[in-house]
Each structure stands twice: as C-alpha cells, then as structure tokens.
Amino acid sequence: MKTANCKEIKEFVFQGFSNFQEHQLTLFMVFLALYILTLAGNIIIVTIIRIDHHLHIPMYFFLSVLSTSETFYSLVIIPRMLSGLVGLSQSISLECCGTQLFFFLGFAITNCLLLAVMGYDCYVAICNPLRYSIIMNWRVCIMLASSVCATGFLLSLLQAVVIFRLPFCSSLIEHFFCDVRPVLDLACAIPIINDILTLIISLLAITAPSTFLFISYILIISTIFKIASAEGRKKTFATCPKSKNTKDQDQLISVTYTVITPLLNPVVYSLRNEEVQDALCRVVGRKSLS
Template identity: 55%
Template sequence: MQRKNFTGVTEFVFLGFSMFGKHQITLFVVFLTIYILTLAGNIIIVAIICIDRHLHTPMYFFLSMLASSETVYTLVVVPRMLSSLIFHNQPISLAGCATQMFFFVILATNNCFLLTVMGYDRYVAICKPVRYTVIMNKRMSAQLVCGSFGTGLVMAVLHVTAMFNLPFCGTVVNHFFCDIYPVMKLSCIDTTINEIINYGVSSFVILVPVGLISISYFLIISSILKIASAKGWKKTFATCASHLTVVIVHYGCASIAYLKPKSENSIEKDLLLSVTYIIITPLLNPVVYSLRNKEVKDAIHRAMGKSIS
C-alpha cells in the first residue's frame, strides 16, 4: 500500500496497436478470425480425444492438455486485445494487470513443459516400446501434467511478486497486454534485479525444455537409425513429425521474444513477436495435429460419420 500511495498509479492504459491508426479495424477482423479458428480447432481436438476411445493413450492425453491450456492461454490475452482495437485506451487496474500477467506466465510455462512431456512420451514409445504402458501409466501421465502446471505456478508467483512490489510512475503500457518488460519500464526505480529475475526465469522456462527435448530426439534418432528398412524409418519418424513441428515454431518464437538482447527491443518488433507467439502459435497446434496426424484425422472422420448417421 505504501508503494501504491507513493506512485498514485491505480491503473494502466494499453497503447496497443494505436500506431497503426485506420488499419486497426482490419487488424481486428484478421485477429478475430484467427482467434475463432484457434478456439474451434483446439476445442475440436479436445472433444475428439475425449469421445474417441482409439485416442485414449498418453500421447493424446498430453495433446488434449496442451490444447486446453492454449485455449485458456489465448482467453487471458486476446479478448481484451480485440476490445482495445475497437474501444481505444481502455484502462486496466493494477490488480487486473497482475491477474493477467499471473495467468499468462502460468499457462505459457505450462505449454513449454507440456511439449517437453510430449517429447519424453515419444522417447519412451520409440526407445522402450515393450515397457511403454508400464512407464507411461495413468498415474505417471497425471503427475507429469501436474508437474508442468506446478512449475508454471511457481514461475508466475515469482514474476508477479517481484513485479508488483515495484513503485510505478508511468501509466501507459506500450503493448497490448500486461507483458513483463513493458510493465517493468513504468517503474520509478532501477529494475536491474527484476530484469535478472525475468531473464533467469525465461531462460529456465525455454532452455531447460529445449535441452530435454533435444536429448529425447537424439535418443529417438539413434533408435531410428537402428531400424533396417526405410519404411520403418518413415513410420517411426511420422509419429514425431507433428510434435517436432510445433516445438520448433513454439520455442523459436519464445526464444526471440524473451531471450533476445534488450538493446534490440523495438515497439514494432515486440508487437509482431507477441502476436505470433500469442495468436499464431496456438493455431498451429490444431492445424498440425489434424493435418499431419493420421490417427486424429481418422478419429474426426469417425466422429463425422456417427453424426451423419
């Protein structure tokens, strides 16, 4: 309370996409279309996995958790962003900003570690097929999902506690949501410690999963090379192609957005990266897993056949 009285700041205003002027309506239509497709795609994946018994395996359980997490993840940011494109300069309270940042960090971290869990699942399925059902049982699957969410919870508490103990002087957030660096820039004091915390957390959330996934795929590739036939290689690698595609895009965008040197920050680049990371990447999950995954396509066809019948 002392810090709040000191600064007098009780709410923030997002600058958002105001620099694009008359193009904001066009952006609204484009983003709304992508958002609807993202919600529909992820909801369909979750529904198909729930109703089709052929997909009641650890791999698709993790996929349904990822789709659910990304659905809520976009709900935290995108509706307010769309609203700000129509109704400009909408304020958000300090509590609202802290809440948005809290859930954003939880879900972003959760998504990163769920992708790691999915990589581990593929490693066990390919390198230890005989013991797969024993290792990846329901209890282990639930523990891995809870571990991903728990890690996100710890990271969110750390971030939000450090951030909202700062005194703020500015009120205009040069972004379209309460992201960490744009809010940090509004502080009245030196934020070196917060920057170190942020960089440390971002490095942990991005580099640790990337390292673990790399190890999983190194072992997977080593196992694939032992398969004699080209047909066996293709079939084995096909089970990993969808996951690997999502991993490359997801961590590529995250690394550029949160691990690039601070001197390279610019408003336009930051907005573009954030739009890609928050709006485009969640759409990739249903698109890749529905177009590249035969089992998911077969399940959708079965569901459509039942509906027609």
C-alpha cells in the same frame, strides 16, 4: 537500477496498436478470425480425444492438455486486445493487470513444459517401446501434467508478485497486454532481483525444455536410423505427431506467440496427425448416422 519521480498509479493504459491507427479495423477482423479458428481447432481436438477411445493413450492425453492450455492462454490476451482495436477502454487496473500477467505467464510456461513432456513421451515410445506402457502409465501421465501446471503457475505467481510490489512512475504501457518487460519499463526502480528472477524463469521455462526436446529428438532420430528398412523408419516416424528491437518489432513478436502459435499448435501437433484425422472421420460419421 532505474530511478524517477514516483507517483501513485492506480491503472495502466495500453498504447495498443496506435501506430497502426488506419489499419485497426483490418487488424480486428484478422485477429478475430484467427482467434475463432484457434478456439475451434483446440475445442475440436479436446472433444475428439475425449470421445474416441482409440486416442486414449498418453500422447493424445498430453495433446488434449496442451490444447486446453492454449485455449485459456489465448483467452487471457486476445479478447481485451480485440476490444482495444474497436475503440473500447484501453485502461486496466493494477490488480487486473497483475492477474492478466499471472495467467499469461502461467499458461505460457505450462505450454513450454508440456512440449518437453511430450518430447519425453515420444522418446520413450520410440527408444524404449517394450517398457512404454510401464514407464508412461496413467498415474505417471497425470503426475507429469499436474507437475508442469503447478510449476508454471508457481513461477508466474512469483514473477507477478515481485513485479507488482514495485512503485510505478508511468501509466502508459507501450504494448497491447500486460507482459513482463513492458510493465517493468514503467517501474521507478528495477532491483537486480527482478532481472535475476526473469532470467531464471526464462531458463526454466524456455532454455531447459528446448534443450531437453533437442536431446530427446536427437536420441529419437538416432534410434530411427538404426532401423534397417526404410518402411520401418517411416512407420516409426509416424508414431510422432507430424508437421508439414523496436516497440513495433516487440509487438510483432508478441502477436506471433499470443495469436499465431496457439493457432498453429493444434494444426502441427494434432489435426495433421493421421490418427486424429481418422478419429474425426469416425466421430463425424457417427453423428451423421444418428
């Protein structure tokens, strides 16, 4: 347990990218461009899946939920980060910081759990195709999507409440948003329950879905290689979406999962998928004719 002289803290101040002071305008332009691309990519995916009835199947339903979650996930972090890069206020009240941490964690955990659900959907489609429509009916899909969202935000609420009940002895966050570890570093004392809770949430949100995904794809690959013909294996693979510590290091890692990952997910899981490309062509074609 860490102890220090506590004082009443009413707001935090982000250090942001102060170590890269001379590059802040460049960073602003780069992150703004990536943010616009992220929003555009995810909005296009959700719109196409909503409009084109060929994509009204479970796999694309989960993709649309993931894209929606990614959109709000980046919305929680990037606008405030961009405002800090152009010299606007770097301060944030405790209430707003807690709210940001709650939504950031909620969408992050939801995204991880959604990827596990998508892996399960792919497993059923390939390893049990004759019963796929029965197992993955719309009632089950909606229940799974609702469950992962509820679980994500319940865990994030628990984490946020536990953290912001602590007394804080410093107001300078050595980061560009309210993440768990940078905020905990400001606490006068960190009870062991906080570390235990963080570990449990990490296991539930990252380790468990990753393990489930790994097992699912091992079973999928095993099933595919049992298919006799090379052409059959190719068609089966085509049913899945396809894809062709210092403080500065911590910030680089955070930029990866808050800026880069929301941009890459629509590309990896949707925009490179042939069915989504065909649907986009159909939608664009209809708009051109009209």
